[in-house]
Amino acid sequence: MNTNEVKERPILFSGAMVCALLAGTKTQTRRVVKPQPPEPSNVGVAAFTEEFRRAVLLESCPYGQPGERLWVRETWGTDARLNFIPPSALFSVEGGQPIYYRADDKQPETLDTWRPSIHMPRAASRILLEIVSVRVERLQEISEADAVAEGVEATTCYDEEGPSGGNHAVQAYRNYLTTEPNAYPATASFCTLWQSINGPDSWAANPWVWVVEFKVVQPEKEVANG
Numbered sequence: 001m002n003t004n005e006v007k008e009r010p011i012l013f014s015g016a017m018v019c020a021l022l023a024g025t026k027t028q029t030r031r032v033v034k035p036q037p038p039e040p041s042n043v044g045v046a047a048f049t050e051e052f053r054r055a056v057l058l059e060s061c062p063y064g065q066p067g068e069r070l071w072v073r074e075t076w077g078t079d080a081r082l083n084f085i086p087p088s089a090l091f092s093v094e095g096g097q098p099i100y101y102r103a104d105d106k107q108p109e110t111l112d113t114w115r116p117s118i119h120m121p122r123a124a125s126r127i128l129l130e131i132v133s134v135r136v137e138r139l140q141e142i143s144e145a146d147a148v149a150e151g152v153e154a155t156t157c158y159d160e161e162g163p164s165g166g167n168h169a170v171q172a173y174r175n176y177l178t179t180e181p182n183a184y185p186a187t188a189s190f191c192t193l194w195q196s197i198n199g200p201d202s203w204a205a206n207p208w209v210w211v212v213e214f215k216v217v218q219p220e221k222e223v224a225n226g
Helices: 015-023 045-057 146-147 188-199 219-224
Strands: 008-012 028-030 069-073 076-079 099-101 112-113 129-138 154-159 166-171 206-216
Touching: 069 206, 146 188, 166 188
Parallel strands: 008 069
Antiparallel strands: 028 206, 069 129, 076 099, 076 112, 129 206, 154 166
16 A cells, blocks of 8 residues: 555535536535534633644544545436446546536436435546645634635625715625525625525534635646636
């Protein structure tokens, strides 16, 4: 075994976040720490928090450490005409067999069926991330800049209360819980994204989360042109 080989781990992303990865707009992900630590008493909260951040968690992040890599699992499918081909050949580079990705928003005529992301094998993954940094924080501590780095979808709306007295374009972000007009700052948009994935009470719970910052190392072409 090559001891210098970079460690890789799988990580799941939703279709919207896969699109953000391919567009180069997502460079962070937040994942709930499991199990959550006990809440400290009012005395010694600051000391507990600092110890928790540095000593307890950063040595045991299940997503890896800087320099290690994450390969992305997403909803995928294969060609129905290739069911007779053994998996070892189906997913080999030499075999060149087509793999379909639901995030591409296409419905190939020859699609067998969409398969859950959790069942994606390493060889079918098209996105590879390299971890840049890892930290822990409370979910609601996210800044506006970090919410943008989470890949929330930017939209445009118009503010009638602008300083010029008329409508002027302002940056807004998608509401992932409704199709109503998007008039959210990035942090509020991320709140709706989090709830759409983790449930309606998940934001209010304000759990400790891993904050994994990364760069996309594969596919280089799609990100560069994104």
